[in-house]
Structure formats: structure tokens, C-alpha cells
Amino acid sequence: MTDLLTTRPESLHLGHPIIDRTHDEFHGLVAKLNAAGLVDFILHFAALASHAEEHFAKEQQLMRQSHYPADQMETHLRDHLMVLQEINRLNAMVARGSVAAARVYVSDLLPVWFEQHNLAHDGPLVSHLKRANLASSLG
Numbered sequence: 001m002t003d004l005l006t007t008r009p010e011s012l013h014l015g016h017p018i019i020d021r022t023h024d025e026f027h028g029l030v031a032k033l034n035a036a037g038l039v040d041f042i043l044h045f046a047a048l049a050s051h052a053e054e055h056f057a058k059e060q061q062l063m064r065q066s067h068y069p070a071d072q073m074e075t076h077l078r079d080h081l082m083v084l085q086e087i088n089r090l091n092a093m094v095a096r097g098s099v100a101a102a103r104v105y106v107s108d109l110l111p112v113w114f115e116q117h118n119l120a121h122d123g124p125l126v127s128h129l130k131r132a133n134l135a136s137s138l139g
């Protein structure tokens with residue numbers, strides 16, 4: 001179990017309202033999953049799969065709207081796709097009642113991924129969005 005599960009969501013905010021709100025939702029779902037019994041775990045894992053689709057689509061839209069550099073967009077989207085494929089693969093197992101691998105995923109692997117993804121991808125994206133916003137407000 002990593003720090004994500006004991007850290008206050010606000011302390012992970014990057015300073016962009018849409019991304020921070022989305023990350024709070026992610027954080028809330030991961031916390032719920034880690035406290036859930038079997039039935040709730042199955043329900044919340046399906047919610048995590050839906051959340052991940054929307055979360056990544058929102059960031060992709062922000063990248064497109066702000067003309068994010070293509071090379072950074074490509075590596076960022078590749079990292080989203082990798083985790084989305086893993087969540088969907090596990091969700092199919094969870095839906096059949098096989099939760100052991102998914103429990104390890106949400107307690108150990110996904111929190112570590114989130115921290116690393118924030119540092120490598122979402123943090124730089126927010127810096128870019130702030131610069132783009134400043135440039136447009138300066139005219």
C-alpha cells in the first residue's frame with residue numbers, strides 16, 4: 001500500500017481545476033476499492049473502468065485544445081492506453097468474481113502508477129496549460 005491511500009487528495013493537486021477534480025474522483029474510487037467487501041469491490045471496479053475512460057478523454061481534449069506538443073502528447077496517451085488496457089482486462093476478471101489480481105492492482109500498482117504518471121505527464125501538462133492560459137490572456 002503506498003502513500004496515495006494515506007495522503008490527502010488536496011496535497012496532490014497540480015493547480016488545474018478540471019484535472020484536480022478528476023484526480024480527486026480517481027483518488028476517491030481507489031480509496032473506496034481498498035475498503036470494499038466483495039460486492040462493493042465489483043461495483044466500484046466497474047466504476048473505476050468508466051472513470052478511467054472519462055479521465056483520460058478529458059486530458060486528451062485539454063491537450064488538443066491547447067496545442068500540446070505532439071511528442072509529449074504521444075507518450076502521455078500511450079501511458080493512458082497501457083493502464084486503460086490493464087483496468088479493462090482486470091474488470092473482465094472482476095465481473096466473473098475473480099478479484100485477487102485486481103485487489104493487488106488497486107492497493108499497490110495503481111497508486112504507484114498514479115504518482116509516477118503525475119510526475120512524468122500530468123504535472124508537465126498542467127504547466128503547459130498554465131503557460132497557454134497566460135499567453136492567451138496576454139493577447
Ligand SMILES: [Fe+2]
Binds near residue numbers: 023055
Ligand atoms: Fe490524470
Ligand SMILES: [Fe+2]
Binds near residue numbers: 076117121
Ligand atoms: Fe494523464
